[in-house]
Amino acid sequence: MxxxxxxxxxxxxxxxxxxxxxxxxxxxxxxxxxxxxxxxxxxxxxxxxxxxxxxxxxxxxxxxxxxxxxxxxxxxLLADVQTEIRQIAAPFLQDLFVATREAVYLAVRQGKSALYVDRLTGRVAPKVYANVGSRLPLHATGVGKVLLAHSPEDVTEDVLAHLRQYTPYTGVDQAKLRRELAVVRQRGFARTMQELDMSTASIAVPIFDSDGLVESALGLVTSDLRKDLSRVLPALHVAAQGIGRSLPPRHGDLFT
Missing domain, CATH: 1.10.10.10 (Winged helix-like DNA-binding domain superfamily/Winged helix DNA-binding domain)
Incomplete structure (x- = not known):
């Protein structure tokens, strides 16, 4: 029965x-x-x-x-979507948007996805990119690659074992992506070019908390594929460092 x-x-x-x-x-x-x-x-x-x-x-x-x-x-509308980190990050996102005039996204890892907890865009935002509360793949987004590069080994292996190709440029070779994640950790930022869709590029950096852990990432997305996003890296790093310094010592309270 x-x-x-x-x-x-x-x-x-x-x-x-x-x-x-x-x-x-x-x-x-x-x-x-x-x-x-x-x-x-x-x-x-x-x-x-x-x-x-x-x-x-x-x-x-x-x-x-x-x-x-x-x-x-x-x-x-009743969900408390990472309220504390959103409040902490809000002024830094505003400054970053004013300085770059590109779409700004704040994300945390939720399972095997990047959960977008805040964004700031102009009147013309990248069409396929996320609203607050959206989840996008870790291996095909700038913030996702940053979060994946700093994820526990079991999470990384699980993601690498189930790579989905969204465009001809999505990285689905496990060995190559593993090497790319090592480079992301080494140089401190990740980039994508037409990996989630054919009309956008992105760049993202980790946000380190007071314990030196990465629980969130900050990224810029542009529809201008000719733009050299490396020029905005200094502003991106300054904003990420400001958010990180403002996070309370007990990082776990923010992301549970």
């Missing part, structure tokens, strides 16, 4: 997996696409999607594609 508790947990996990099928690059999905991404039979996915839609977690368009519903957005 099936254990109701175990069965309920399984159903809840599958429903959450279906919601997790959406990301910044896939905001609208068909039922079949969701089922394929979650490795679920279409009939099973259909039953769960029906419940999620009735509750408001998903909304179905006239083209039969689904998107995240307003109910999830309303709940998201």
């Amino acid at each position: 099936t254990d109701p508790k175990t069965d309920g947990t399984s159903v809840a996990r599958r429903a959450l997996d279906l919601l997790s099928a959406f990301d910044v690059r896939s905001r609208r999905l068909t039922l079949s696409e969701m089922a394929a991404r979650c490795n679920l039979p279409v009939p099973t996915a259909y039953r769960l999607v029906k419940v999620l839609t009735e509750w408001g977690a998903l909304e179905r368009g006239s083209d039969r594609r689904y998107e995240i519903g307003r109910r999830v957005w309303e709940l998201g």
Whole structure:
């Protein structure tokens, strides 16, 4: 006989997996696409999607594609997304944006993704880049590479074992990426060029806390692929150092 508790947990996990099928690059999905991404039979996915839609977690368009519903957005507004580090970093992000006029992003590592906790952009922001609360891959973003370079070995190995190619320029060779991460640690910054999408480049630096640990990263993203981003490195380092010096000694309280 099936254990109701175990069965309920399984159903809840599958429903959450279906919601997790959406990301910044896939905001609208068909039922079949969701089922394929979650490795679920279409009939099973259909039953769960029906419940999620009735509750408001998903909304179905006239083209039969689904998107995240307003109910999830309303709940998201209640989330305390790294409030303390955002407050600490805010003036430094403002100064950096004024100095560079490029999109500024602050991120922390959450599992195998870069969680974007704050951003500051002008009227024209890079289209595919993250909103606050978005998660993007560690191996294909500037802030992600910085965070990956300073991650525990087990996290790094797990990420390297599941590299996804987003563009022809995404680094998916494990040996090459491992060497690149070593260079990131050595020189103190990471760069990307058309690795997440074909229209952006980025540069990022680590934020060291008072214990010398890297729990967050600061980056700039530009749509001008001809721009020499190395020219903004001094301003980026100054901002990152300012944030790091302002972090409280007990870094763990910020990122739990």
